[in-house]
Amino acid sequence: MAIHNYLFAVRLAFVVALAFLPADVSAESTKTVELDIRPGGTVYTFTEGIKDYECAFTYASQGGTNEQWMMSVGLSDDDRLFSCSVWRPKGKSYLFFTQFKAELKGAKIEYANAYSQTSAAGQGDVQLNPEEFTVGETTVTQKDGKFRAQLAKLTVIGRTQHDEL
Numbered sequence: 149m150a151i152h153n154y155l156f157a158v159r160l161a162f163v164v165a166l167a168f169l170p171a172d173v174s175a176e177s178t179k180t181v182e183l184d185i186r187p188g189g190t191v192y193t194f195t196e197g198i199k200d201y202e203c204a205f206t207y208a209s210q211g212g213t214n215e216q217w218m219m220s221v222g223l224s225d226d227d228r229l230f231s232c233s234v235w236r237p238k239g240k241s242y243l244f245f246t247q248f249k250a251e252l253k254g255a256k257i258e259y260a261n262a263y264s265q266t267s268a269a270g271q272g273d274v275q276l277n278p279e280e281f282t283v284g285e286t287t288v289t290q291k292d293g294k295f296r297a298q299l300a301k302l303t304v305i306g307r308t309q310h311d312e313l
Contacts, residue, residue, distance in 0.1 A: 176198070176223075177198070177222060177223050177224075177225065178198070178220060178221065178222040178223070179196055179197075179198060179220065179221050179222075180218055180219070180220040181194075181196055181218070181219050181220075182216055182217070182218060182219075183205075183216070183217040183218065183219050183234070184214055184215075184216065184217075185207070185209065185214065185215045185216075185217045185236075185241075185243065186209070186214050187209050187210050187211055187212055187213070187214070187243050188209075188210070189208055189209075189210055189246065190208060191206060191207070191208045191247070192206070192207060192208070193205065193206040194219060194234075196219050196221045196232075197221060197253070198221055198222070198223045198230070199223060199227070200254050201221070201223060201230040201252070201253060201254040201255055201306075201308060202221075202252070202253040202254065203219070203221050203230075203232030203250060203251070203252055203253075203304065204249075204250070204251045204253070205219060205232075205234045205248070205249070205250050205302070206247075206248070206249045206250075206251070207245055207247060207248045207249070207299075208245070208246045208247045209243040209244060209245045209246060210243065210244045210246060211242065211243055211244045212242045212243050215236060215238075215241060215242070215243060216236075216237070216238075217234060217235060217236050217237070218233075218234070218235055218236075218237055219232070219233070219234045220232070220233045223308075227308055228307060228308055229255075229258075229305060229306070229307060229308065230252065230254065230255040230305070230306050230307075230308050231303070231304065231305045231306075232250060232252065232302075232303075232304045232305075232306075233301070233302065233303045233304075234250065234301070234302045235263075235300065235301035235302070236300045236301070239265055239300065240264070240265035240298075240300055241265075241298070241299060241300045244297040244298070245290070245295070245297050245298070245299045246297065247289075247290055247295075248262075248281075248289065248290050248295075248299055248302065249287055249288065249289040249290075250287065250288045250289075250302055250304050251286055251287045252286050252287075252304060252306045253286070254308055254309060255286070255306025255307060255308045255309070256285050256286060256306055256307055256309070257283055257284070257285060257286060257287075257288065257304060257305070257306045258305050258306060258307050259303075259304070259305040260283045260288040260302075260303065260304045260305070261275060261276075261302075261303050262275070262276040262280070262281050262288065262299060262301070262302045262303075263275055263276060263299075263300050263301040263302075264276055264296075264298040264299065264300055265298075265300045273301065276295075276296075276298075276299075277294075279291065279294050280294050280295045280296060281295065286306070288302065288304055
């Protein structure tokens with residue numbers, strides 16, 4: 149059992165690292181695109197995928213001006229883990245998010261976390277409190293009345309429904 153947990157942790161670390169690689173590393177295993185996150189309260193959805201797997205990021209925000217964000221999706225070499233990360237490269241977002249949701253297609257969530265600000269000048273990420281968001285089988289979303297409207301990064305890793313022959 150311990151070796152299984154170790155191997156899973158190694159795979160998980162690989163996929164998380166893969167999600168932050170530049171888009172030109174391998175067109176088949178990872179993809180990174182820019183997102184233009186806009187305030188105004190309108191609900192927007194961005195979708196990106198690899199093979200049969202997709203990640204959809206849906207949000208609404210208020211205040212400030214447009215911000216440039218990134219979305220990376222990655223697929224492990226054995227097609228068993230699919231990752232999706234959405235983040236603001238410049239750290240803390242100045243927008244107030246009224247809602248957010250990440251949804252995976254073709255994978256069930258094994259790990260998810262959300263952050264209010266990303267690493268800057270050697271500081272660690274600041275995680276949202278667990279009561280601010282909920283993780284379902286295929287979605288991660290804010291909890292109404294609990295989410296404090298601050299989001300700077302969202303990371304989701306799912307196990308695909310890939311079958312071996």
